[in-house]
Amino acid sequence: MSTTYTIPVGPVHVGLKEPVTAWLELDGERIMGAKVRPGAIHRGIEFMARERSPIQVIYLSERICGICSFSHALCFIRAVEDLANLSVPARGQYIRTLVLELERLHSHLLWSGVACYTIGFDSAFHLGMQLRERVMDILELLTGNRVNYGVATFGGVRWDVTPELAKATREMIRYYRREFTPFREIVMEDPVAHARMRNVGVLSRDDAVRYSATGPTARASGLRVDLRKNSPYEAYADIPVEPVVPQDYFGKTHGDVLDRFAVRVLEVYQSLDIMEKVLDGLPEGSFVAEPNLNKVLASLKKAEGTGWGIIEAPRGDNTHIVRLKGGDDNVFWWKVRAPTYANAVSWPLMFCGNELADAPLIINSIDPCISCMERMLVTNGNGDSGIVTSGIITKEELVGRCRQKTFDIQARGLGGTER
Amino acid sequence: MTSKFGKSAIAYSVLIDALKAKFGDDIVRLEVHERKAGAANEIQGHDLWVEVARTAFRPFLEELFTYDFVNFHVISGDDMGSGAKDNVALNYHFSLFQRTKKGRIGVSITVQVPKSDLSMPSMHDLLPGSEYSEREIREMFGVDFVGLPNKALVFLPEDWNEEIKPWRRDATGPAPEIVRELS
Numbered sequence: 265m266s267t268t269y270t271i272p273v274g275p276v277h278v279g280l281k282e283p284v285t286a287w288l289e290l291d292g293e294r295i296m297g298a299k300v301r302p303g304a305i306h307r308g309i310e311f312m313a314r315e316r317s318p319i320q321v322i323y324l325s326e327r328i329c330g331i332c333s334f335s336h337a338l339c340f341i342r343a344v345e346d347l348a349n350l351s352v353p354a355r356g357q358y359i360r361t362l363v364l365e366l367e368r369l370h371s372h373l374l375w376s377g378v379a380c381y382t383i384g385f386d387s388a389f390h391l392g393m394q395l396r397e398r399v400m401d402i403l404e405l406l407t408g409n410r411v412n413y414g415v416a417t418f419g420g421v422r423w424d425v426t427p428e429l430a431k432a433t434r435e436m437i438r439y440y441r442r443e444f445t446p447f448r449e450i451v452m453e454d455p456v457a458h459a460r461m462r463n464v465g466v467l468s469r470d471d472a473v474r475y476s477a478t479g480p481t482a483r484a485s486g487l488r489v490d491l492r493k494n495s496p497y498e499a500y501a502d503i504p505v506e507p508v509v510p511q512d513y514f515g516k517t518h519g520d521v522l523d524r525f526a527v528r529v530l531e532v533y534q535s536l537d538i539m540e541k542v543l544d545g546l547p548e549g550s551f552v553a554e555p556n557l558n559k560v561l562a563s564l565k566k567a568e569g570t571g572w573g574i575i576e577a578p579r580g581d582n583t584h585i586v587r588l589k590g591g592d593d594n595v596f597w598w599k600v601r602a603p604t605y606a607n608a609v610s611w612p613l614m615f616c617g618n619e620l621a622d623a624p625l626i627i628n629s630i631d632p633c634i635s636c637m638e639r640m641l642v643t644n645g646n647g648d649s650g651i652v653t654s655g656i657i658t659k660e661e662l663v664g665r666c667r668q669k670t671f672d673i674q675a676r677g678l679g680g681t682e683r
Numbered sequence: 684m685t686s687k688f689g690k691s692a693i694a695y696s697v698l699i700d701a702l703k704a705k706f707g708d709d710i711v712r713l714e715v716h717e718r719k720a721g722a723a724n725e726i727q728g729h730d731l732w733v734e735v736a737r738t739a740f741r742p743f744l745e746e747l748f749t750y751d752f753v754n755f756h757v758i759s760g761d762d763m764g765s766g767a768k769d770n771v772a773l774n775y776h777f778s779l780f781q782r783t784k785k786g787r788i789g790v791s792i793t794v795q796v797p798k799s800d801l802s803m804p805s806m807h808d809l810l811p812g813s814e815y816s817e818r819e820i821r822e823m824f825g826v827d828f829v830g831l832p833n834k835a836l837v838f839l840p841e842d843w844n845e846e847i848k849p850w851r852r853d854a855t856g857p858a859p860e861i862v863r864e865l866s
Contacts, residue, residue: 302815306838311849311857346716346730354722473686476755476812487688488782489754495728495778495787501721547722572716572730572776572789574756583776585759597850599759601776601816606756609812638838 268296271620275304279382279624282634286611286627290620298615300608306638313598318344318564318588319557321595322416325584328600329636330411331374334367335577336584336600336636337416342497343586344418347571348564352498354547356420361499362433362542363406363415364575365535369440370399371578372528372535375631379525380451382625383460388451395440395447401673402436405429408670418560420552430543437536448529452522461522465614465626468519475610479580479603480531481630483509484524486517491576503541508534521629528631566590579603579631602636689751692779692786695729698750702733705746709739712793730789740775740794741804747779747790748809754778755806758816760824762852763795770795771824771851773803796826798853805830823850 269290275283283304289297309328313321325340326333338360345352352360377392400410406429407413415421425433451457467477472485482489490507492500508530510516510523517523554560568590574583580603589596607630614626695715703710712734720727735743747753756776763770774793780786796803805828806813817828818837825848828834836843848855 301835301837303836303838303840306840308849346718351719351724354724357720357722470686473688473752474811476810489688491787493784494781495718495789496785497718497720497727499721501723501725501727545722570732570774570791572791574789581756583756585757585774585776587761597759597761599757601757605815606812609814 267291273623273627277624280627281378282632284608284627284632284634286615286623288615288620288623293620295615295618295620295623298612300611302608302634302638304638305634310598310600313595315594317561317593318418318586318595319561321598322418323412323414325600326412326414329602329633331371331633332367332577332579332582332602332636333412334363334416335575335582336602338364339573339575339577339582339584340586340598340600341416341418341573342575343571343573343584344564344567344588345571346573347569347586347588348567350419351553352420353550353553355424355549355551356553357498358542358546359421359423359425359551360416361503362425362539363403363413363421364498365539365542366399366403366406366433368578369532369535369539370396370403371631372532373399373444375628376447376451376525376529376532379521379625379628380457382628383457385451385454385457388447388454388457391447391450395443398436398439402429402433404670404673405432417552417557418564419554420550422552424551425543425546430546433539433543437540440532440536444532452526452529458522460622460625461520461525463518463520464618464622465521465629466519467610467614469517471610471613472519475613476606477580477610478606479576479578480524480527481580481603481607481610483507484517484527485519486511491574491581495574497575499542499545502545503538505534505538521625524629524631564588565593577603579633579636580607600636602633604630604632604634604637608632608637687752688754688782689780690782692783692788693750695731695788698779698788699731702743702746706735706739706743709736709743711735716789727785728787728789730791732791732793734793734795737794737796737803740792741806743792744775744777744806744809747777751779751781753790753810754781755810755813755816758813758820760820760826760850762824762850762856768795769798771798771801771826772796773820773824773826801825802827802829804828807831822848824848825851825855 274285285301287299288295322337325336328336373396377389380388404410407415467485469486472482488507492505508527567588570587572585583601585599587596714732716730717726718728758775760773774791777790779788817831820826822836822839
């Protein structure tokens, strides 16, 4: 007689970076069914926006997620630009595209490192984390921050790409072309990594369509779907992008964790190519339509309507819908649908028939961002930040140290010249 | 019905004409948003914003399936407040023709749901990926989705008082005293 047991993985689990609960029904070690219960970090960020002006919400939207903060800010901005009919100068569009690809690079590097950690391949994990530092330095060089860049604004961007930054970015592109390949080969040609990832957490092409899977999760199931191709925005209108699908590289699609790994790894090279084209084609001119924020705010106060912003974020399509009411200072309502929100619905399908030990890997394989899905995570910042080792650090000291680090990077990256 | 994205697309204007011919007065309002991009700022695609009568929602969605498998994004919504428009407005956001280069058409279907009868047919049978969104709209606005198999809370905590609908702007919405201001 077989007996099934129900056990929870999460909300707090060593294999998971953020809280989510999967209730797994087990027959021995085999997963027979799964129910996912999010909600552990829902903070009502959309509700908070109702008391903030559109410009304040840009910075609120960046706090949805630390990894794809620019994607969320840009998606919100594009929704407002859609309803208010604002246009963006060509240079602004190209810089936005550059930051989007830097962010994708950062996100995929982080994920492929963490995926190695999840299967116990810690040396590859550390290599991945080391590789990730370079792109974070470029982001810090451009914006002053490693996350939450504050670079997007209505009608363009807030920071220009200087010749020095373009040079540093080209150096970074060369660095990754040289240094990323060994990492890819170490993992993708490792028989143990193969054994852990091949035919694990399979999502068939048919199910990916029916369950509205998106981004690398959908492409790993063989769908040639990428908003940069089917609905080009910003500079993607001038720079063609072809969706990366596993059948083009392996001749066959498995729709498993290894395919999801391969799609992200191959998209790293694609991002490098796109960045190079952006830098080659960077148009001259202004990078923002209207630098005076008071004028922007006054025109948005008169705007009325509902706008839809949709972009290909690192984990899939990111959708924001915004309503502004004429005469109202604040955002009337705002809906965020992060890619994880769509991909998480497919988890129960991926679990079925797999071993219990693979559950954290399957959860991580869609590159979940639970605080994206639930919009916002607040911590007290004590203990796990890596900065506070002992004693108490005041806010002023922390800000001072962060600024000092940015100055150090600027001095190192630009050979000591002022920006 | 095959679960496949088609490899060809039709122009947005052809789609609009076909939908108008089929649904006539059930289409209450129709707007087209252009999406421009690139150095030349040329049109790259279109979004259709259609408001349909509540009874026409399900046939309208099924009609879209005859063109291509519909990709579902999310349901957004708004409480229209009391008075003449005592409705909850739901916007369903979809995409068509995702396989094609520059062919994607965004379709946003708006439906007014009267507060006296807050219910909609579920589309879970057509698009199982809509499960979280329907559950979210249910817990945030109190709209019941007929045919949705799992109506449990998705984002709100287990001990949440389900009488309170966080996104409503009327008496069922959160009272000011239960909202904690962070700054």
